[in-house]
Amino acid sequence: MILVIGGAGYIGSHLVKELVTTNEVVVLDDLSTGYRWAIDERATFMEGNLGNEADLDHIFSTYKIEAVVHFAANSLIGESVADPLKYYENNVSATLTLLKTMMKHHVKKVIFSSTAATYGIPTTDIITEDTSTHPITPYGRSKLVIEQILADFAHAYELEYVILRYFNAAGAYETAEIGERHDPETHLIPIILQHLLGEREHISVFGSDYDTEDGTCIRDYIHVTDLAHAHLLALQVLLDGKKKTATYNLGNGLGYSVKEVIKTCERVTGKKANVIMANRRAGDPARLVASSDKIYQELGWKAQFSLEQIIQSAWKWHQNSVKVTK
Numbered sequence: 001m002i003l004v005i006g007g008a009g010y011i012g013s014h015l016v017k018e019l020v021t022t023n024e025v026v027v028l029d030d031l032s033t034g035y036r037w038a039i040d041e042r043a044t045f046m047e048g049n050l051g052n053e054a055d056l057d058h059i060f061s062t063y064k065i066e067a068v069v070h071f072a073a074n075s076l077i078g079e080s081v082a083d084p085l086k087y088y089e090n091n092v093s094a095t096l097t098l099l100k101t102m103m104k105h106h107v108k109k110v111i112f113s114s115t116a117a118t119y120g121i122p123t124t125d126i127i128t129e130d131t132s133t134h135p136i137t138p139y140g141r142s143k144l145v146i147e148q149i150l151a152d153f154a155h156a157y158e159l160e161y162v163i164l165r166y167f168n169a170a171g172a173y174e175t176a177e178i179g180e181r182h183d184p185e186t187h188l189i190p191i192i193l194q195h196l197l198g199e200r201e202h203i204s205v206f207g208s209d210y211d212t213e214d215g216t217c218i219r220d221y222i223h224v225t226d227l228a229h230a231h232l233l234a235l236q237v238l239l240d241g242k243k244k245t246a247t248y249n250l251g252n253g254l255g256y257s258v259k260e261v262i263k264t265c266e267r268v269t270g271k272k273a274n275v276i277m278a279n280r281r282a283g284d285p286a287r288l289v290a291s292s293d294k295i296y297q298e299l300g301w302k303a304q305f306s307l308e309q310i311i312q313s314a315w316k317w318h319q320n321s322v323k324v325t326k
Contacts, residue, residue, distance in 0.1 A: 001026055001063045002235070005050055005098065006071030007043065008034025010180050011113065011169055015069065015228045016040050017178065019235075026063055028055065029072070038178045051094030053101055060105035067109035067238055068102060069231060070095065073143070076186060077117065077283070080139035091142035096149065103157055109238045110150070111231060114165045116220075116249075118144045121285045128291045129165075129247050136283050151245070160244050162234040167220040167251035167290045169227055171310040172317030179317030180224070189221070189311060192262055193318045196271040203273055205258050207280035210287075216258035218287040220251040223305035223313070233299045251290025252303045261307070268311045 002019060006012040007027030012034065019025050020042040027039050030049045039045050044063075048055030050072045059065070073091045074080070080087040102108065117140030118133045135141045153159040170189045172179030180190050194200050208215040230250050237243040256264075262273055295301045305313075 001065055003028065003059060003063070003065045003068045004043075004071065005029070005068065006034065006073070006113070008036060008039050008045075009071055010182070011166070011224055011227055012069075012071040013038035013040070013178050014173060014224045015071075015231050016043050017173060018225075018228045018232060019043075026059060026065075028059060033074075033182070035181065049094070051090065051097050053097050056098060056101040057104075060101060060107065065105070065107050067111070067235060068098070068107065069111045069113075069235065070098065071113045073113065075115070075139060077137050077139050080137050080142070084138035087138045087142045091139075092145050092149075095146050099149070099153055099159070102159075103153075108157070108159050110159065110161045111234050111238070112146060112150060112161060112163045114143045114147060114163050114247075115140065116165055116167045116251075116288055116290065118147065118165060119288075121283075122288070125287060126253070126289055126291045127249065129249055129294055147247070154245050160238055162238060162243060162245075163247040164227075164230060164234060165247065165249050165290075166227060167222055167249070167288060169224050170221045171223040171225065171305065171313045173225065174313065176313075176316045176320040179314065179321060181321065188219075188258065188261055189265065189314055190318065192265045192273060193269070193311075193315055195273060196265060196269050197318060201274065202276045203262065204276050204278040205262075206278050206284065208277050209280075212257055212286055214257050214259045217284055218255035218257050218289065220253070220255055220289045221261070221307055221310055222250060222252050222303050223310045226250070226303045226305055230295065230299075230301050233301050237299060246298070248295035248299075249290040249292050250295065250303075251292050252307075253290060253292055254307075255287060255289040256307055261311075264307055264311050265315075268308060268315055
């Protein structure tokens with residue numbers, strides 16, 4: 001059985017949807033940012049907290065867990081700057097509780113959901129796994145600390161892990177049963193689509209004077225289903241004993257500017273956006289684009305969805321989400 005922590009969240013629920021077709025799955029989630037309706041009914045759901053050892057003990061004692069996929073984290077960059085204690089408690093301290101409980105129950109395989117925020121402001125146009133990590137926010141630092149803890153546990157306790165550093169996850173499940181929903185929403189594509197559905201008066205573009213082709217920030221967008229498939233491959237190599245430790249970037253290898261994303265959303269929806277230019281946000285790098293060559297060479301994974309396909313699936317979800325989430 002596979003334990004998915006944070007399986008009611010955006011990316012976690014998409015992995016669960018894929019995972020239940022071939023595995024028994026138990027989901028642990030406190031529903032603070034995830035949704036009960038997002039969890040596939042074929043999975044076993046346990047409401048509880050990652051930092052609560054009793055909750056974890058109950059799961060590991062009740063089910064024969066082969067591996068853990070760890071998605072649960074607070075992930076708002078601005079909030080992490082305003083309230084770093086929350087991020088170090090909920091992300092780092094709670095993960096230590098998980099690892100301690102895993103060791104107690106002799107479970108030594110884990111996939112960790114990390115982030116491009118571990119790189120900070122890179123000095124190269126294309127980020128590889130060898131790019132220096134210099135996170136500039138408590139959120140990014142909390143994730144990097146966990147990565148370092150995993151390496152120490154691997155050395156001391158024979159923990160086996162795969163770290164997956166996401167870039168900009170986007171899109172929705174092909175049937176529009178589940179998709180991206182955050183409160184508050186901070187991601188560009190859903191914000192644009194909410195505006196085009198009439199739920200927001202305008203879109204704010206933060207900075208038009210970056211050293212990029214059109215002056216707006218460039219980001220690497222990856223479909224959430226592509227992310228789920230990368231997790232499945234990583235899980236399989238851990239279960240097969242083919243990997244002890246690994247770290248991979250997950251991205252498209254292509255960068256799109258904020259203006260390009262807005263134009264693509266307009267083209268997909270046939271609607272015109274009301275765009276307001278605003279000042280830059282502190283700490284926003286001009287360009288974040290991933291090289292995913294390493295995971296392609298080692299596991300055969302490559303992103304399959306184009307930006308237009310990502311937005312088409314997201315648009316389908318946003319149009320359907322009112323019915324799904326009632």
